[in-house]
Amino acid sequence: MNFKRAGLGVLAVVFFLGCIGLGTAHAQPDMSLWVDQWFKIKFKQKGYDFNGERLTSDWDNNEYSYLKVWNWDPATGDLDVDLYYQPTYVSDWIVTSDKLRFFTGTNLEFLCTFDHVSSTTALTFLAKIEGKVKNVGLKSAKLEDLGGYYLEIDASSNVRRGLELTLSGELIEATKVKVPPEIILH
Numbered sequence: 001m002n003f004k005r006a007g008l009g010v011l012a013v014v015f016f017l018g019c020i021g022l023g024t025a026h027a028q029p030d031m032s033l034w035v036d037q038w039f040k041i042k043f044k045q046k047g048y049d050f051n052g053e054r055l056t057s058d059w060d061n062n063e064y065s066y067l068k069v070w071n072w073d074p075a076t077g078d079l080d081v082d083l084y085y086q087p088t089y090v091s092d093w094i095v096t097s098d099k100l101r102f103f104t105g106t107n108l109e110f111l112c113t114f115d116h117v118s119s120t121t122a123l124t125f126l127a128k129i130e131g132k133v134k135n136v137g138l139k140s141a142k143l144e145d146l147g148g149y150y151l152e153i154d155a156s157s158n159v160r161r162g163l164e165l166t167l168s169g170e171l172i173e174a175t176k177v178k179v180p181p182e183i184i185l186h
Contacts, residue, residue: 028074028076028077028102029105029106029107029110030074030107031072031074031077031079031102031107032072033107033131033133033137033138034069034072034079034107034131034138035069035070035071035072035079036068036069036070036174037068037069037138037141037171038066038067038068038069038171038172038173038174038176038177039066039067039068039069039141039143039169039170039171039172040064040065040066040169040170040172040176040177041064041065041066041067041143041167041168041169042062042063042064042167042168042169043062043063043064043065043085043165043166043167044061044062044165044166044167045059045060045061045062045063045150045163045164045165046059046060046163046164046166047059047150047161047162047163047164048161048162048163049159049160049161050159050160050161050162051157051158051159052158052159059161059163061088063085063086063087063088065083065084065085065086066083066084066085066177066178066179067081067082067083067084067143067169068081068082068084068177068184068186069081069100070082070185070186071186076101077101077102078099078100078101078102079099079100079102079112080097080098080099080186081097081098081099081100081114082095082096082097082184082185082186083095083096083097083098083116083123084179084183084184093179093180093183095183095185096116096118097185097186098114098115098116099114099115100112100113100114100127100129101113101114101115103126107131108130108131108132108133109128109129109130109131110128110129111126111127111128111146112126112127112129113125113126113127114127114148120152120153120154120155121150121151121152121153122149122150122151122152123148123149123150123165124148124149125145125146125147125148125149125165125167126145126146126147126148127143127144127145127146127148127167128143128144128146129141129142129143129144130142130144131171138171140170140171141170141171142168142169142170142171143167143168143169143170144167144168144169145165145166145167145168148164148165148166148167149162149163149164149165150162150163150165151163
């Protein structure tokens with residue numbers, strides 16, 4: 001009987017320590033070094049339009065956008081970001097605030113997701129971001145996608161668009177950002 005109690009006690013201790021170990025293994029790292037950083041991102045887009053009658057594979061182009069990290073929420077691990085995008089088919093900039101959601105990794109090499117959904121668009125991707133430190137700040141960083149897509153409904157023409165996205169990006173200095181200063185949100 002004492003052997004069974006001892007065995008159950010050992011099992012309980014091992015279970016407790018295992019739970020603590022798993023909890024700390026997935027703790028959110030301090031991501032504050034990413035705040036006020038800019039990325040220039042190249043979007044390679046390939047996909048289809050549906051004009052109400054048939055699918056056409058008219059989309060095969062490259063465009064650039066800028067992503068600014070402006071806040072880190074230690075409670076959730078999310079990086080608050082603004083995405084600045086000027087499609088080649090319009091003259092106005094599209095600006096959206098959203099989140100890079102930390103999934104796993106360290107503060108210098110991590111996986112994150114981006115999900116922006118509105119009534120007419122959806123932009124989703126999984127990315128790996130890897131940074132290098134110089135002294136106390138970031139020296140460089142690269143963003144590499146692991147899969148993404150873009151969906152759009154043009155309400156005026158009823159065209160529906162579905163695009164595969166391939167993304168790549170690099171950390172850039174704020175002075176090299178080509179977004180008009182008057183539209184920068186944060």
